[in-house]
Amino acid sequence: MPTINKLFVRPDKFPGWWVVGACFVLLAMSTGVGYYGLAVYLNAFSNEFGWSVSSISLATTSFFLVSGLSGLWIAKFIATHDVRIMILGGAVLGTVALYLLGFVEHRWQLFAVYILYALGWSAAGIGPATTVVTRWFHAKRASALAIASTGLSVGGIVVTPFVKLIIDDRGIRGGSPWLALMWLVGIVPATVLFLRPFPQPLGWLPDGERVVEGQKPLITGVPLHEAVKSRFFLAVSIGYIFGLGAQVGAVQQLVKLVEERTDKATATVAMIVLSSMSILGRFAGGRVIPKTSMIRFTIGVAATQAVALAALSSLGSPLPILLSIGLFGAATGNMLMMQSLLIADRFGVRDFPRISARVGLIAFSGTAGGPLLLGWLHDAAGGYRTSYLVASMCSLFAAVIFSMAGGSTISTDANQ
Secondary structure (H helix, E strand, O other), X not given: XXXXXXXXXXXXXOOHHHHHHHHHHHHHHHHHHHHHHHHHHHHHHHHHHOOOHHHHHHHHHHHHHHHHHHHHHHHHHHHHOOHHHHHHHHHHHHHHHXXXXXXXXXXXXXXXXXXXXXXXXXXXXXXXXHHHHHXXXXXXXXXXXXXXXHHHHXXXXXXXXXXXXXXXXXXXXXXHHHHHHHXXXXXXXXXXXXXXXXXXXXXXXXXXXXXXXXXXXXXXXXXXXXXXXXXXXXXXXXXXXXXXHHHHHHHHHHHHHHHHHOOHHHHHHHHHHHHHHHHHHHHHHHHHHHHOOHHHHHHHHHHHHHHHHHHHOOOOOXXXXXXXXXXXXXXXXXXXXXXXXXHHHHHEOOOXXXXXXXXXXXXXXXXXXXXXXXXXXXXXXXXXXXXXHHHHHHHHHHHHHHOOOOOOOHHHHXXX
């Protein structure tokens, strides 16, 4: 039986799909314990400490803001260093932060722990993972990213319900050591055993072609200083402020919304429906994307998200809520994946991590503000109707902004 190392040196076996599998696991943990997990923690702190939703949402905002800011340095680091160093550092920081979550007694402590966790989450999350996938795949990039980013949804299906079960049973204090262990075990083995930063040192080119002796790898793309001046960069960045702001704000409040209108069991099912439909939506999108314009597809995703959020603003019984969450999940499954695909398709691989980090930083202003805005509107209005209507309008505005981007293909639109 071949050892793990032989998987990467066998002359007849392209190891890129093992790398995609490792990224899948990383994103499952990043989302299950982090992104979707934050909604569980918000609900727990609200119930156990009696803190207002808006005050906890402000801590969530700080989490996403720090993640966005740290992404710039992380992108610069992984452009010149082994990405595994950064991911393993994120594993350590995240483990410490999740363990300390059980010692939080005051609101300022929650902010401190969330900031520490944000650094770990960003270092071991979607930025490094998508960068590695874009290095290993060019022609098959959409399929590879779809598979890797499905980990985002699987995390919600498999990991987040387990996180909620732990928190419901043991509370924040008793559950935090288990969360820390899940994070550490979920990230370190996959990174050490299966992740490799580039295919060329192993004798491969992207997509599975062998390196010809004496051949130097050709890395194409638009340099950072040109990319940031383009209309496409500006439109996508601003569009994602509103699109992701609405999405993240809605997801982070979703557990509490469903519990307020139904019960805890339905809230657990809601997260499973959200994640399951995001998988189905992503794979359906993978079949549609090659047949249409990427930017048009993204516009459709934002419009679908708007419809789902408008429905969630007023529905009160379990079945209609779950159906609307399913539609919302189909949109969330494609929204985040399209961000990486649009950037790679339009600007190439050359400066992908740095361009992606800058788009992410701009978009994170919405990601960070979404939970705070929806939480404040909840407290001010005494419910989520206004919150989700505002999120719906933000999604519609994102669709309008995306329509101003122009084409997304580098070969025909590189200097726009």
